[in-house]
Amino acid sequence: xxxxxxxxxxxxxxxxxxxxNTKGEYHGGMGPLAARIRPTKLSDVVGQEHxxxxxxxxxxxxxxxxxxxxxxxxxxxxxxxxxxxxxAHALDASLFELSAVSAGKDDVRMVIDTDTEGKPxxxxxxxxxxxNKAQQDFLLPHVENGEITLIGATTENPSFEIIPALxxxxxxxxxxxxxxxxxxxxxxxxxxxxxxxxxxxxxxxAQGDARKAIGMLEGAQSLYGEVSIDTLDKALESPHLRYxxxxxxxxxxxxxxIKSMRASQSDAALYYLARMVEAGEDPLxxxxxxxxxxxxxxxxxxxxxxxxxxxxxxxxxxxxxxxCAINLAHGVAYLAEAKKSRASYNxxxxxxxxxxxxxxxxxxxxxxxxxxxxxxxxxxxxxxELYDTESHLPEKLKGKKYLx
Numbered sequence: 508x509x510x511x512x513x514x515x516x517x518x519x520x521x522x523x524x525x526x527x528n529t530k531g532e533y534h535g536g537m538g539p540l541a542a543r544i545r546p547t548k549l550s551d552v553v554g555q556e557h558x559x560x561x562x563x564x565x566x567x568x569x570x571x572x573x574x575x576x577x578x579x580x581x582x583x584x585x586x587x588x589x590x591x592x593x594x595a596h597a598l599d600a601s602l603f604e605l606s607a608v609s610a611g612k613d614d615v616r617m618v619i620d621t622d623t624e625g626k627p628x629x630x631x632x633x634x635x636x637x638x639n640k641a642q643q644d645f646l647l648p649h650v651e652n653g654e655i656t657l658i659g660a661t662t663e664n665p666s667f668e669i670i671p672a673l674x675x676x677x678x679x680x681x682x683x684x685x686x687x688x689x690x691x692x693x694x695x696x697x698x699x700x701x702x703x704x705x706x707x708x709x710x711x712x713a714q715g716d717a718r719k720a721i722g723m724l725e726g727a728q729s730l731y732g733e734v735s736i737d738t739l740d741k742a743l744e745s746p747h748l749r750y751x752x753x754x755x756x757x758x759x760x761x762x763x764x765i766k767s768m769r770a771s772q773s774d775a776a777l778y779y780l781a782r783m784v785e786a787g788e789d790p791l792x793x794x795x796x797x798x799x800x801x802x803x804x805x806x807x808x809x810x811x812x813x814x815x816x817x818x819x820x821x822x823x824x825x826x827x828x829x830x831c832a833i834n835l836a837h838g839v840a841y842l843a844e845a846k847k848s849r850a851s852y853n854x855x856x857x858x859x860x861x862x863x864x865x866x867x868x869x870x871x872x873x874x875x876x877x878x879x880x881x882x883x884x885x886x887x888x889x890x891x892e893l894y895d896t897e898s899h900l901p902e903k904l905k906g907k908k909y910l911x
Contacts, residue, residue: 539721539722539725540697540721540722540724540725541717541718541721541722541725544693544696544697544721545588545589545592546589546593547592547593547596548593549566549569549570549593549597552586552589552590552593553685553689553692553693554585554586554683554685554686554689554717555585555586555590555682555683557683558590558680558682559590564678564680565590565594565680568594569593569594569597570597572597572598574598574600574627574653574656575656575677575678576650576655576656576657576658576659576676576677576678577657577658577659577677577678577679577680578635578658578659578660578661578665578669578674578677578678578679578680579591579658579659579660579661579680579682580661580662580663580664580665580679580680580681580682581662581681581682581683581684582662582682582684582714582715582716583662583716583718583719584685584713584715584716584717584718584719584720585682585683585684585685585715585716585717586682586685586717587633587660587682588604588631588633588660591629591631591658591660592631594629594658595629595631595658598627598629598656599626599627600626600627600628600629600656601621601623601626601627601628601629602629602631603618603621603628603629603630603631604631604633605618605630605631605632605633606632606633606634607632607633607634607635607636607637607638607642608633608634608637610632611642612641612642612645615630615642615645615646615649618630618655619649619654619655627656628654628655628656629655629656629657629658630655630656630657630658631658631660632657632658632659632660633660634660634661634662635659635660635661635668635669636661636662636663636665636668636669640670643669643670643673644670644672646673647670647672647673647676650673650676650677651676657673657677659677665679683715684714684715684716685715685716685717686715687710689717690709690710690713690715690717690720691706693717693720693721694706694709694720694721694724697721697724697725699724699728699734700733700734701724701734702734702735704735704736705734705735705736705739708736708739708740709723709724709739712739712743723739723742723743724739726742727739727741727742730742757788760779760782760783760788761779761783761792761793761796763775763779764776764779764780764783764793764796765796765800767779767843768800768804768839768842768843769800769804769847771843771844771845771847772843773839773840773843773844776839776840776842776843777836777839777840777843780793780835780836780839784828784832784835790823790827790828790831790832790835791820791823791824793823793835794816794819794820794823794835794838795820797816797819797820797835797838797839797842798813798816798817798820800816800842801813801815801816801817801842802851802852803849803852804842804847804848804849804852805842805845805846805847805848806847806848806849806850806851806852807848807850807851808845808846808847808848809845809846812841812842812845815837815838815841815842816838816842818834818838819834819835819837819838822834823835850910850911851910853909853911854909854910854911855909857909858909861904861907865901865903865904868901868902868903868904869901869902870901871899871900871901871902872885872886872887872888872889873886873887873888873889873890873891873895874888874891874899875887875888876888877889
């Protein structure tokens with residue numbers, strides 16, 4: 508190992524080898540329980556059989572030491588970091604770990620500039636969706652030329668959060684929430700005594716997130732000396748809430764919130780708003796969804812909805828919690844009660860489909876710009892009338908109706 512060479516890296520960059528002993532056993536030592544029992548061998552990983560089972564893509568890649576960039580997309584606590592470390596270890600690579608929340612171009616540049624004495628470089632970028640376009644653009648050539656093997660981890664849909672050029676150079680593997688059977692195996696590895704009732708309670712709380720389950724077990728044991736429903740409940744900071752702003756509950760709640768407004772069920776929409784507010788959800792996240800909803804679902808039926816939604820967003824920016832919850836409730840009630848029309852949204856999607864199908868069709872000459880004499884001589888802008896009734900669509904699409 509050449510760990511002494513990495514002392515120059517900023518605190519935001521962590522260089523690591525999978526911390527296993529010569530027998531390939533778990534980490535042990537200090538640190539959170541979840542880190543101490545993290546598997547270092549593929550055979551010890553539970554869950555994600557569709558990716559790491561016999562003959563499955565990631566198992567084959569690890570066993571045959573195939574080097575390529577990929578993205579792991581799935582909920583928290585489902586094995587993304589574990590798989591990345593095992594993969595890097597299989598390649599005998601120097602593994603660098605960054606969190607896109609705090610890292611930037613300088614951190615990536617330091618990874619690129621670090622001498623690894625001939626070992627391949629694997630960059631594990633957690634929460635890759637938090638890198639903006641410029642940061643992803645900076646990564647691109649180094650991934651493209653093989654200087655860095657990138658493993659991105661994200662809870663968000665890569666199609667929307669990762670630039671196409673970078674995504675086209677990486678495979679995407681989807682991880683699923685861990686099953687009850689998988690969580691049982693993981694809980695057993697903690698060597699903590701957990702009764703059936705406590706385990707059932709823990710399953711409901713963890714929602715397939717191993718890290719969350721282990722953290723709760725460790726908290727109950729360290730604080731109260733035993734694991735029971737009572738000690739697990741006490742270990743929760745907010746025992747009445749089961750909400751993870753990065754996990755399944757986050758997506759389920761915002762989905763229920765939007766669908767309730769869409770169905771004009773203001774009471775349900777306000778209830779789901781209250782759940783998010785009480786859980787400490789970012790008010791700007793809620794307000795952004797409302798601004799989108801105002802155009803996507805209310806649209807032309809009540810155009811003032813967009814004005815109200817933008818005003819709510821601005822109020823959340825300037826006021827913040829707790830008072831801005833009142834502004835959110837005002838906006839939610841308005842949007843839920845408003846008439847609904849998806850005509851403009853559907854029209855946009857239909858037009859986009861034609862753009863994808865036909866590409867850039869020639870624009871009719873009479874509505875083209877004509878800043879030069881030559882362009883005028885060629886017929887640009889010729890015959891244009893202010894209130895022309897003839898279709899301005901390209902010839903191939905004349906008569907097409909998008910807004911219905």
